[in-house]
Amino acid sequence: MEARKDFFLTKQKRAxxxxxxxxxxxxxxxxxxxxxxxxPAYYLIVAILAxxxxxxxxxxxxxxxxxIGQTGLHPPIFWGIFIASFVFWVGVSHxxxxxxxxxxxxxxxxxxxITRIAELMTLFSVIVAALFIFVHLGRVWRFYYLIPYPNQxxxxxxxxxxxxxxxxxIFTYATSSLIxxxxxxxxxxxxxxxxxxxxxxxxxxxxxxxxxxxxxxWRWLGMAIRIxxxxxxxxxxxxxxxxxxxxxxxxxxxxxxxxxxxxxxxxAIHSGMATVVMGLYLLRKTYRLHDYIRLEHFDKMGKLMxxxxxxxxxxxxxxxxxxxxxxxPDEMTVLDAxxxxxxxxxxxxxxxxxxxxxxxxxxxxRFRRWPLGLLVIGVMINIAxxxxxxxxxxxxxxxxxxxxxxxxxxPSWVELTILVGSFAFFLLLYVLAIKFVPMISIWEEKEGIxxxxxxxx
Amino acid sequence: MVEYxxxxxxxxxxxxxxxxxDLDRCTGCEACMVxxxxxxxxxxAGEDEAAKGRAVSWIRIERYWEGEYPNAQxxxxxxxxxxxxxxxxxxxxPVYASYHTPDGLNAQVYNRCVGVRYCxxxxxxxxxxFNWFEPHWDEPLNEQLNPDVTVRSVGVMEKxxxxxxxxxxxxxxxxxxxxxxxDGEVTPACVQSCPTxxxxxxxxxxxxxxxxKLAESDRGFGLLEELGTKPAITYLKRIK
Numbered sequence: 001m002e003a004r005k006d007f008f009l010t011k012q013k014r015a016x017x018x019x020x021x022x023x024x025x026x027x028x029x030x031x032x033x034x035x036x037x038x039x040p041a042y043y044l045i046v047a048i049l050a051x052x053x054x055x056x057x058x059x060x061x062x063x064x065x066x067x068i069g070q071t072g073l074h075p076p077i078f079w080g081i082f083i084a085s086f087v088f089w090v091g092v093s094h095x096x097x098x099x100x101x102x103x104x105x106x107x108x109x110x111x112x113x114i115t116r117i118a119e120l121m122t123l124f125s126v127i128v129a130a131l132f133i134f135v136h137l138g139r140v141w142r143f144y145y146l147i148p149y150p151n152q153x154x155x156x157x158x159x160x161x162x163x164x165x166x167x168x169x170i171f172t173y174a175t176s177s178l179i180x181x182x183x184x185x186x187x188x189x190x191x192x193x194x195x196x197x198x199x200x201x202x203x204x205x206x207x208x209x210x211x212x213x214x215x216x217x218w219r220w221l222g223m224a225i226r227i228x229x230x231x232x233x234x235x236x237x238x239x240x241x242x243x244x245x246x247x248x249x250x251x252x253x254x255x256x257x258x259x260x261x262x263x264x265x266x267x268a269i270h271s272g273m274a275t276v277v278m279g280l281y282l283l284r285k286t287y288r289l290h291d292y293i294r295l296e297h298f299d300k301m302g303k304l305m306x307x308x309x310x311x312x313x314x315x316x317x318x319x320x321x322x323x324x325x326x327x328x329p330d331e332m333t334v335l336d337a338x339x340x341x342x343x344x345x346x347x348x349x350x351x352x353x354x355x356x357x358x359x360x361x362x363x364x365x366r367f368r369r370w371p372l373g374l375l376v377i378g379v380m381i382n383i384a385x386x387x388x389x390x391x392x393x394x395x396x397x398x399x400x401x402x403x404x405x406x407x408x409x410x411p412s413w414v415e416l417t418i419l420v421g422s423f424a425f426f427l428l429l430y431v432l433a434i435k436f437v438p439m440i441s442i443w444e445e446k447e448g449i450x451x452x453x454x455x456x457x
Numbered sequence: 458m459v460e461y462x463x464x465x466x467x468x469x470x471x472x473x474x475x476x477x478x479d480l481d482r483c484t485g486c487e488a489c490m491v492x493x494x495x496x497x498x499x500x501x502a503g504e505d506e507a508a509k510g511r512a513v514s515w516i517r518i519e520r521y522w523e524g525e526y527p528n529a530q531x532x533x534x535x536x537x538x539x540x541x542x543x544x545x546x547x548x549x550x551p552v553y554a555s556y557h558t559p560d561g562l563n564a565q566v567y568n569r570c571v572g573v574r575y576c577x578x579x580x581x582x583x584x585x586x587f588n589w590f591e592p593h594w595d596e597p598l599n600e601q602l603n604p605d606v607t608v609r610s611v612g613v614m615e616k617x618x619x620x621x622x623x624x625x626x627x628x629x630x631x632x633x634x635x636x637x638x639x640d641g642e643v644t645p646a647c648v649q650s651c652p653t654x655x656x657x658x659x660x661x662x663x664x665x666x667x668x669x670k671l672a673e674s675d676r677g678f679g680l681l682e683e684l685g686t687k688p689a690i691t692y693l694k695r696i697k
Contacts (some may be wrong), residue, residue, distance in 0.1 A: 067611040068572065069589025074510035076583045078574035138572015138587065138612030145552040145571050155553060155569070163551040163573055250579045251545045251684060397578055401681055402536065404519040405583035407510050 024446050027292075031442045032195060034287045034434050042431070049428040056421020059414045060135060068138050070414040077397040077409040081419055082136040084389040087264070088271065089129035089422070090170070090243050091385060095272025096122025096177065097236040099304075104229045110300050112448045113292045116441040117283060118276045119181045124429040125275075126174045128422050133167065135418060162246045169242040173235055180232045183224050186211050187443040240265045247392060254334035254396030259322070263315040267385060270312045270354070273305050274381035279430075281375040283439050292440055295369045302368030305358060305377070313355045333399045342408070343395050346387050353384035472560040472628070472638065474619055475661035476648070477671040478535055479693040482655035483518075485533035489647035489656065490514045493537075496620060496646035498606045500592035513586045515617040516647050532695065535656070537647070538563060538584045538617035539680060542687030546576035546585065554614070561661070561689055562619055570613040577614060581681050585616045619658070620645035640666040661689070 063070040073080050096118040103111030134140050146167055148156050157164050190211035193204040211217060244261030280301065284293040320339075323331050338347050358377050361367050368374070394409050411419070433439075493499060493516050502512045516537035523530045540563045546555045547563065554570035557563060565585075577585040591611040594602065602608065605622040609615045627643035640659050648656040659668035671677075676694040679687075 067590040068587070069506070069511070072509075073574075074589075075577065075586065078577040078587065136573070138574065138614075139570070139610075142571045145569065158548070158551055158553045160548040161551040161575070162549065163575055167551070246575075250549065250575075251581055252578060400583045401581045402519065402583060404517075404521070404536075 020449055023449050027442060027445050027449065028191070028195075030289070030291065031438050031440050031445065032192070034439060035192070035436070036196070038435065045431055046428065049424045049431065052424030053421050053428055056418045056424070059417040059421070063135075063414050063418075064140060070412060072410050072412040072415060074407060074409075076400045076405045077394060077407050079136075079393050079397060080409055081390070081411045081415045082132050084386070084393050085419055085422055086129050086132035086136065087243055087389045087392075088386050089125045089132065089426075090173075090240060091264075091268035091271045091389075092275050092382075092426075093122045093125040093129060093173070093177070093272065094236055094240060094265070094268040095125075095276045096120070097180070097232050098269045098272060099276055101180075101229050101233040101236065104225065105233065108300075109448060109451065110297055112444045113289070113297060113440045114276065114280065114301070115184070115444065116437070117279045117439055118272075119177070119184075120430060120433055120437070120439075121272070121275055121279060122177045123174070123181050124426050124433070126170065126177060127429065128426050130170050130174060131422070131425075133170065162242070162249055165242045166246060169239045173239045176228070176232050176235050180228050183221065183228060184441055184444070185437060186221065187213065188438050188441060191442060192438075237265055240268045247396075252396050253328075253330040253399065253401065254323075255392070257319060257323070259315060259319045260392075263319060266308065266312050266315050267388060270305075270308050271382050271385035273301065273308060274378040274385070277301050277305070277374050277378040278382075281371050281378070284371065287439070289440065292445065295371070298371050298374050299365070299368045302362050302374055305374075305381075306362040309355060309358045309362065313359070316355070330399075330401050334395050337395045337399060338391060343391060347391060350384045350387040350391065353380040354388065470662060473661040473689075474540070474561050474624065475659065475668050475672065475689045475691070476619070476645075477657045477668050477677070477691045477693060479655045479657075479671070480532075480534060480695040481676075481693060482653040483533045483535060484653055484655075485518050485520065485531070486652065487518050488650045488652060489516050489535060490518065492646040492650035493617070495601065496603055496606070497618070498602050498608050499615075500588070500609075501594060501598065506589070511589055515584070515586070515615075517584075534692070535647075536582055536584060536680070537690070538619075539582055539686065539688035539690045540617075540619060542689065543685055545579040545581065545684070545686060549575040549579050551575075560624075562621060562624075563616075564618070564621070565614060565616055567607060567609050567613045567615065572612040572614065574614065581684055581686065585614050588613050588615060637663070640668075 059070075071080060071082070099118040100111065100115035104115065134143060137143055146157055146164070159165075186208055189204050189208035190213065193201065193208045196204065241261035241264065244264035247255035248257055248260040250256060277298070280293050280297065283289060320335065323335050337343050358381060361373065361377055398407050398409060400406065494501075494514060497515060499513055499515055506512065516535055519534045519536050521532045521534070523532055540561060542561065544555070544557065544563045547557060550556075551573060552569050552571055554566045555563070555576050556566065572587070574587060577583075577587060588609050588611050592608060593599075603622075605626075623645060624643050627638050631638045631642070638660065640663060643658070645656075645658055648658045657668050657671055659666040661669055661672070663669060671693065672691040674693055676696070677691045678694060680690065680692055682688060
């Protein structure tokens with residue numbers, strides 16, 4: 001069909017066609033290159049990350065052997081870094097679905113190099129988040145009590161408990177984000193099946209599910225992506241709302257607030273987008289993908305981040321303002337501790353990093369086109385969002401209603417080791433994935449080139 | 458939902474265990490704390506753990522100062538599990554380790570607990586205690602462990618039971634004799650050891666019991682009852 005058309009094309013247009021064809025060939029080789037070429041620096045990074053993960057695994061093993069007492073927790077503060085990390089990682093996981101989902105739904109052309117990077121982040125951070133559920137259990141060897149399975153004693157888990165909702169939500173989200181990652185990968189797996197040799201060939205043959213690239217297959221693929229995209233955006237919003245319910249449905253001053261679920265969703269997207277920008281910058285730098293991840297992408301991500309910054313700031317202000325105006329003594333104790341008390345330094349750093357600096361910096365068009373600047377903003381937002389998770393959990397728990405029981409909390413070395421290990425684990429999964437899947441969706445990129453051709457005509 | 462049979466159901470309706478704490482009588486002597494420790498095999502946290510804020514006592518005496526020196530006044534308030542009728546710890550437990558018995562006790566099933574500690578967070582009275590480590594008793598303290606009570610393992614939440622072992626023993630004796638438990642027949646260790654009888658325990662379903670009569674007092678209030686927890690413990694206000 002295409003060839004027949006070509007016959008009638010002018011010379012000039014035919015040259016244009018050739019240029020597109022070359023672009024497509026270039027995309028194939030550029031984007032497969034990170035998977036096929038591996039330098040010594042790569043192995044060094046993997047080794048360092050693996051060591052950190054091993055250290056965390058050791059710390060966890062030690063904690064299982066001796067008890068949760070290895071943490072810095074004590075009454076009345078029963079939750080600390082583990083739950084904060086859980087919430088944080090669930091938050092990071094919202095990058096993938098929000099960015100790629102929303103951009104796919106809205107047919108944004110500039111999404112193409114971003115979706116895969118973001119979707120991989122979703123899957124890996126959900127895995128890390130799920131691990132924290134186990135890390136946090138007092139008797140992790142009895143985790144199966146949380147699973148509804150028929151048993152002789154006819155005891156089911158308590159579905160009134162938000163923690164059960166959590167377990168169900170995380171499982172649903174992990175499953176659906178795996179499917180969401182996998183479906184758009186099929187044509188790329190097929191591409192690799194045809195290009196690679198050795199042990200990888202049968203591996204990709206299985207993964208590509210016999211993809212041949214017929215018109216029907218493409219139509220089905222498009223339909224599958226559209227359906228799962230819409231579903232997963234809904235799952236994403238519900239998942240982080242449920243994590244918010246963990247706090248909102250309790251009686252604890254500072255937690256019992258209707259705004260917490262939507263606020264958590266916005267906070268999650270805030271840290272998720274920041275992580276995606278960091279990923280964009282690092283991959284672009286490491287693999288010289290300047291032709292694919294362009295300044296335009298940083299600019300547009302910067303605009304989205306600015307929007308979320310404003311939204312986050314608004315939600316945050318509303319939450320605090322309502323408590324302050326109500327002036328209920330138990331609630332005010334927590335608020336005072338955060339605004340002026342022992343948590344004030346962290347709190348104001350958070351406001352600075354999460355709201356003020358991004359707001360000012362991202363409002364400047366020139367700044368948005370400066371990738372390094374966006375990386376810095378991304379790091380700042382993530383630090384601030386982690387502090388924010390801690391500030392949700394600790395000050396509230398530290399000030400229960402009976403003042404006699406007030407307490408303070410500082411994490412122990414075991415908790416900090418596991419925390420560092422979780423970051424290393426996330427990075428390790430990501431670094432390993434670079435060798436198994438193309439970081440930029442090749443077929444979508446090529447589709448973009450062809451779209452560009454149609455526009456030229 | 459299927460109602461399960463209450464094998465200890467007494468003639469004439471179930472029991473409703475409750476307690477009255479007269480703040481006017483409490484001298485802060487802490488005998489209740491010691492008695493509770495001995496009766497219920499409450500672990501000895503030790504100096505280091507206590508310094509970290511992990512001292513355990515199922516009943517504690519909260520001490521509050523009122524006024525400035527030299528007119529300062531000391532106030533004591535024994536706080537233990539309130540066995541709330543609408544307990545915040547119960548719905549948040551993912552595995553039903555925290556549940557409500559038909560006779561109004563807020564029970565903790567140690568074997569079922571996986572240690573998510575949400576109940577501890579959601580308890581406004583902060584009376585739930587976690588086993589951070591495998592408990593141990595130095596010689597010769599291990600010789601005096603109560604054989605009627607379990608020793609809780611590492612990683613589970615524990616709390617005051619109103620000395621459920623004594624309640625069950627009393628109920629069984631009464632059931633054998635085909636009668637209800639008499640008022641004062643069952644006393645938790647803290648009630649038994651209180652020298653000023655500040656603590657009174659009994660069946661709230663029996664209008665003639667001491668606890669029911671005292672709870673009707675004008676001085677009675679429930680701790681943080683504005684939260685809607687329906688505590689089974691009634692405090693009697695201090696008279697100046």
